[in-house]
Amino acid sequence: MRPVNDIAALAFDRVTFGFGRTAVLREVSLAIHPGEFYAIVGANGSGKTTLMKLGVGLLRPASGTVRLFGTAIHDFHEWHKLGYVPQRAAARLTLPVSVDEVVRSGLAGHLGLLRRPTAAHRDRIEHVVEIMGLTGIRSSPINRLSGGQQQRALIARALVTAPRLLVLDEPTTGVDADARKALREALEHLVEVEQVAVAYISHDPEGFNELAHHVVEVVDGRLVEALLTDQHHAAAVPEPES
Amino acid sequence: MDLLTLGFMQKALVACLVVCGVAPLVGAFVVQRHQSLTGDGMGHVAFAGVGLAFLVGAAPLLGALLLTVIAAVVLFRMQRSGLAGDLSLALVFYGGIALGYLFAARSGSGVNSVLGFLFGSPLNLTWGSVAAVVALSTLVLLVVVALYGPLVAIAFDEEAARVSGLRTDALVLTLMLVVAFVVVGGMYAIGLLLVSAMMIVPVAAAAQIASSYRQTMIIAAAIGAASAVIGLVAATYADATPGSSIVLTAIIWYAAAATVAGIRRRLRAASAGGAR
Numbered sequence: 001m002r003p004v005n006d007i008a009a010l011a012f013d014r015v016t017f018g019f020g021r022t023a024v025l026r027e028v029s030l031a032i033h034p035g036e037f038y039a040i041v042g043a044n045g046s047g048k049t050t051l052m053k054l055g056v057g058l059l060r061p062a063s064g065t066v067r068l069f070g071t072a073i074h075d076f077h078e079w080h081k082l083g084y085v086p087q088r089a090a091a092r093l094t095l096p097v098s099v100d101e102v103v104r105s106g107l108a109g110h111l112g113l114l115r116r117p118t119a120a121h122r123d124r125i126e127h128v129v130e131i132m133g134l135t136g137i138r139s140s141p142i143n144r145l146s147g148g149q150q151q152r153a154l155i156a157r158a159l160v161t162a163p164r165l166l167v168l169d170e171p172t173t174g175v176d177a178d179a180r181k182a183l184r185e186a187l188e189h190l191v192e193v194e195q196v197a198v199a200y201i202s203h204d205p206e207g208f209n210e211l212a213h214h215v216v217e218v219v220d221g222r223l224v225e226a227l228l229t230d231q232h233h234a235a236a237v238p239e240p241e242s
Numbered sequence: 243m244d245l246l247t248l249g250f251m252q253k254a255l256v257a258c259l260v261v262c263g264v265a266p267l268v269g270a271f272v273v274q275r276h277q278s279l280t281g282d283g284m285g286h287v288a289f290a291g292v293g294l295a296f297l298v299g300a301a302p303l304l305g306a307l308l309l310t311v312i313a314a315v316v317l318f319r320m321q322r323s324g325l326a327g328d329l330s331l332a333l334v335f336y337g338g339i340a341l342g343y344l345f346a347a348r349s350g351s352g353v354n355s356v357l358g359f360l361f362g363s364p365l366n367l368t369w370g371s372v373a374a375v376v377a378l379s380t381l382v383l384l385v386v387v388a389l390y391g392p393l394v395a396i397a398f399d400e401e402a403a404r405v406s407g408l409r410t411d412a413l414v415l416t417l418m419l420v421v422a423f424v425v426v427g428g429m430y431a432i433g434l435l436l437v438s439a440m441m442i443v444p445v446a447a448a449a450q451i452a453s454s455y456r457q458t459m460i461i462a463a464a465i466g467a468a469s470a471v472i473g474l475v476a477a478t479y480a481d482a483t484p485g486s487s488i489v490l491t492a493i494i495w496y497a498a499a500a501t502v503a504g505i506r507r508r509l510r511a512a513s514a515g516g517a518r
Contacts, residue, residue: 056405057404058405079405079406079407080406080407082405082406084401084402084405084406086401092276093398094274094276094449095273095274095445095452096453096454096455097274097398097454097455098453098454098455101394101455101456102398105394105395105403106395106402106406108391108392108394108395109395109403109405109406109407109408113388113392116391139453139454140453141453141454161406
């Protein structure tokens with residue numbers, strides 16, 4: 001048995017959301033506890049990214065409640081507990097930005113408007129740069145790196161505040177097999193050793209299935225627990241309880 | 243060197259140096275956010291502000307500041323309401339130029355009186371207008387230094403910045419206001435139509451040779467300042483228009499930096515090929 005705390009890091013309670021009259025998610029309930037790895041799979045456009053944008057506060061549900069660490073998301077202020085890796089953000093960078101600068105930018109919300117990083121913050125930067133295998137390329141412009149290296153830099157940015165919940169949206173898109181392996185090992189360490197809760201969104205979770213404690217699929221706006229084969233054929237079972 | 247003893251040249255140098263050194267610091271954020279034409283749009287609105295000032299008999303600086311601040315807020319709200327960035331900019335852009343022409347034509351001074359603000363007339367500045375330029379540029383510099391970390395975060399990835407707890411709406415609005423201040427400060431020195439070029443061209447040049455964001459900003463500011471001095475001196479000797487001369491100097495910097503970057507890429511490719 002894995003140690004599981006009572007309070008979920010991220011919980012959806014009967015959450016419904018739509019764009020205009022088009023319903024994307026219907027009455028979705030889900031709870032991810034510290035030390036749990038949740039893989040959320042589904043076809044492109046199925047609503048899994050929308051689900052996680054609701055989970056990190058980028059979208060507001062039409063009905064239902066999203067809670068972070070037991071607090072309703074509109075009352076939540078401890079954002080340093082949350083690490084978010086959006087889809088391939090590095091691809092949008094037009095100017096040269098070093099890996100070090102990308103990682104440091106993850107501290108901006110924690111520091112607020114006028115505070116400067118302390119020695120403890122700098123130590124944390126060193127730590128995440130090291131565990132994500134970025135030490136040798138930390139001065140390199142991120143847009144000249146491979147997809148896997150870019151992704152590791154973005155994960156390091158998300159980890160720089162020592163979050164207790166990590167949300168990754170399609171982290172292996174355009175990433176080669178070696179980088180997938182490195183990412184899997186890093187996530188395994190975070191979940192098993194540091195007891196971080198992980199929400200891992202992917203249309204192609206190959207290689208991460210054995211890491212996941214739960215695999216759920218978004219089908220027609222609802223979550224169904226999926227028993228994945230290597231070819232990701234899902235067998236639907238009743239919706240998990242929150 | 244004799245040029246520097248001339249009062250009009252001293253005023254022109256101070257105003258151009260300050261504006262062209264500070265403008266790229268703001269431009270780096272604007273370019274990274276894919277909003278390079280924001281300064282251009284603000285320039286057109288500032289034109290309307292100058293026209294309005296002539297119409298009501300107020301100081302051009304106040305008219306330009308008033309309308310660009312309003313435009314920054316309107317532009318922000320339009321973009322947040324879901325209107326595409328380029329479409330909202332175009333609406334502000336065309337609205338500004340139409341209003342500016344209307345106001346200027348209606349004012350007793352006529353359209354020609356506002357032309358100096360469109361293309362700048364740094365050699366005709368008073369110490370009062372130089373002080374206004376320096377004050378606005380100092381304010382911009384202070385905001386950039388104080389909010390450097392959060393501004394970098396929203397420039398890299400606004401969604402991630404918002405999830406990290408930053409008040410991104412306030413920061414984006416602040417950035418737009420800062421762009422407005424640069425444009426208004428620059429209207430005396432190199433003109434409303436050309437000042438946005440000094441936010442973008444030095445950044446584009448620096449990006450060719452820099453390897454980090456901070457380095458890009460520092461090199462861009464240096465290129466901006468150097469372009470101001472070289473362009474102004476060249477314009478004085480060649481009897482050319484200073485604003486054009488400064489911007490063209492910056493474009494020459496860009497061409498030189500792009501050439502250097504191209505040579506470096508070819509050398510890297512050749513050494514990588516040789517290593518295989």
